[in-house]
Amino acid sequence: MRLLFVHAATDARSPLYFESALASAAGSAFTVQSVSIDQAAGLPLRKYAFVVLSNLPALPASLENDVLSYARGGGGVLMAIGTAAAGRSRVPVLGDAIRQVHDYSREQSGGERFATIGENDPSESEMGKRENWAGVKFYYAAQVDDADGRVIARLTDRTPVLLDRKIGEGRALLFTSGFDNLANDFPLHPAFVAFIDQAARYLAGTERRSIARQVDSYLDLRTAQEPAASTSGVEIVDPEGRRPLSLREAATVQSFRLSEAGFYQVRLASGRQDVVGVNADRRESNLDVIPADVLALWQGKGPRAQPSAAAAVPASEGTQPYPLWWYIMAFALLAALSESWLASRYLGTPHEES
Numbered sequence: 001m002r003l004l005f006v007h008a009a010t011d012a013r014s015p016l017y018f019e020s021a022l023a024s025a026a027g028s029a030f031t032v033q034s035v036s037i038d039q040a041a042g043l044p045l046r047k048y049a050f051v052v053l054s055n056l057p058a059l060p061a062s063l064e065n066d067v068l069s070y071a072r073g074g075g076g077v078l079m080a081i082g083t084a085a086a087g088r089s090r091v092p093v094l095g096d097a098i099r100q101v102h103d104y105s106r107e108q109s110g111g112e113r114f115a116t117i118g119e120n121d122p123s124e125s126e127m128g129k130r131e132n133w134a135g136v137k138f139y140y141a142a143q144v145d146d147a148d149g150r151v152i153a154r155l156t157d158r159t160p161v162l163l164d165r166k167i168g169e170g171r172a173l174l175f176t177s178g179f180d181n182l183a184n185d186f187p188l189h190p191a192f193v194a195f196i197d198q199a200a201r202y203l204a205g206t207e208r209r210s211i212a213r214q215v216d217s218y219l220d221l222r223t224a225q226e227p228a229a230s231t232s233g234v235e236i237v238d239p240e241g242r243r244p245l246s247l248r249e250a251a252t253v254q255s256f257r258l259s260e261a262g263f264y265q266v267r268l269a270s271g272r273q274d275v276v277g278v279n280a281d282r283r284e285s286n287l288d289v290i291p292a293d294v295l296a297l298w299q300g301k302g303p304r305a306q307p308s309a310a311a312a313v314p315a316s317e318g319t320q321p322y323p324l325w326w327y328i329m330a331f332a333l334l335a336a337l338s339e340s341w342l343a344s345r346y347l348g349t350p351h352e353e354s
Contacts, residue, residue, distance in 0.1 A: 001049040001204055005034040006056065006063075013180035014054040014080070017187035018196060025197035030204070037063070045070040050203035055082030055178050059092040067093050072168030076203025082178030085142035094165055094172060100143040102159060114139050118156035132191045132198075140183035142176045149174065171203055213278045218255045221268055237265040239278075 007014050015034040022030055030049065037056060041063055045051060051067060053059070071077050077093060086101050105113045117133035133153060141159050149163040165172040177183040186192050205220075213219065221234045233250035237243060239262025245253060258264060258278045266274045290298070 001029055002031050002033060002047065003050050003052065003200065003204070004040070004043065004045065004048045005032050005052045005054065006037060006040045007034065007054045008056055008084070009036045009038070011055050011180060013182070014082070014178065017181060017192070018052065018054070018179050021187070021193045021196040022200060024193045025200075030200055045075065046073075048075075050076030050078060050200070053077065053079045053092070055080060055084050055180060056092065057084040057087060064092050068167070071170035071172060074169040076170055076205070077167070077172040078175070078199055078203055079172065080175040080177065080179050081142050081144075082180060082183055083140055085176070091144060091174065094167070094174060096144040096146075096148070096163075096174070098142050098144055102141050102143060102157070103139070104141075105139050115141065115155040115157060115159070117153055117161070118158070119151075119154040121150070121152050132195050134191070136184060136186045136189055136191075138177055138184045138186075140177060144174070144176055173199055173203065213258055213276055215258060215261055215278055215280050217278075218257055219264075219266065219276060220255050221253060221266070235267040239263055 005015050005018060015032070019032045019034065022032060033048075035043070037058070037060070041060065045066055051070065053067070067077060071093065079091065079093065081088075081091065081098075085098055088098055090097055102115070104115050107113075114137040116138065117136065120133060138155060138161065141155060141161055143159045144163070146160045146163055149160075149165040151160045152162040152164055154160055159176070161176050163174040163176075165174060177186070179187060181187045186195075221236075233247070234245070234253070235243065235250060236245055236256055239260060245256070258276070261278050261280050264276045264278060266276060268274065
């Protein structure tokens with residue numbers, strides 16, 4: 001996959017560090033075409049996986065409109081403001097306002113004249129992992145308006161250093177420092193290789209997918225930049241061995257809902273094959289006994305009114321009916337015995353008189 005790296009004519013450091021990092025990444029599938037601002041005019045951006053704009057002091061209106069149209073159509077853009085932010089009031093293409101430019105080597109006094117990463121957000125991207133930023137010193141950074149973007153990393157003074165933006169159907173990453181080893185020492189750290197590799201895969205839509213997903217989550221099958229009609233169809237085999245997509249859906253669908261637990265075999269439109277393990281939410285695996293009130297709610301009974309005192313008495317403590325046939329039979333037996341005894345005495349008295 002080809003990517004376009006646009007830099008200032010006097011900047012030879014940024015493309016060198018970027019190309020070296022991307023070439024050093026394991027299994028890198030990208031080829032970098034490095035051009036200056038003048039050489040980038042008129043290039044067909046659609047043939048590139050994503051575009052990098054690095055430390056540009058000025059961006060022609062025609063090139064800015066081309067990049068913006070490319071991003072809105074599903075392309076990826078990585079922008080490093082660098083030291084060129086000093087002469088700007090807004091970020092090109094993205095339009096974010098530049099509130100302040102921090103030159104920490106002059107602002108801070110004492111031994112440490114730099115800023116480090118203070119906060120990071122690893123929830124949605126590998127680029128937010130703290131180990132990617134450990135020990136990195138920032139000497140120069142621009143504070144931009146972050147209301148419309150998701151901040152992945154901030155400096156110790158709360159200045160956003162990496163933001164993720166959505167532009168139409170495309171993606172954009174804004175790096176408020178630079179790649180030239182002047183605004184920071186990030187290119188000298190081994191983690192810079194992993195960062196560039198992750199950013200490239202993210203913007204090109206080929207980032208490594210998580211091997212574990214939750215039931216009812218969605219799996220992206222193709223990027224918005226890929227025209228569905230011209231790409232090969234995707235193929236999905238669910239845990240039951242079935243193919244849930246029809247031929248029409250396999251040629252046009254953008255995402256697929258993982259509706260059951262198990263292993264899905266996926267062949268994407270790009271030709272790459274993945275095996276995705278889907279598990280139920282771990283909150284559904286709590287083996288504690290359900291409390292009675294919660295169980296009543298699940299059964300649809302709901303809370304009931306307090307029963308009356310008479311009704312609240314257990315049946316074992318109240319009056320219970322007893323059968324009367326035992327007393328009747330005993331009375332009949334006693335009557336029969338009494339009659340027999342009286343009859344034997346009456347017959348014995350006349351016999352003695354005679």
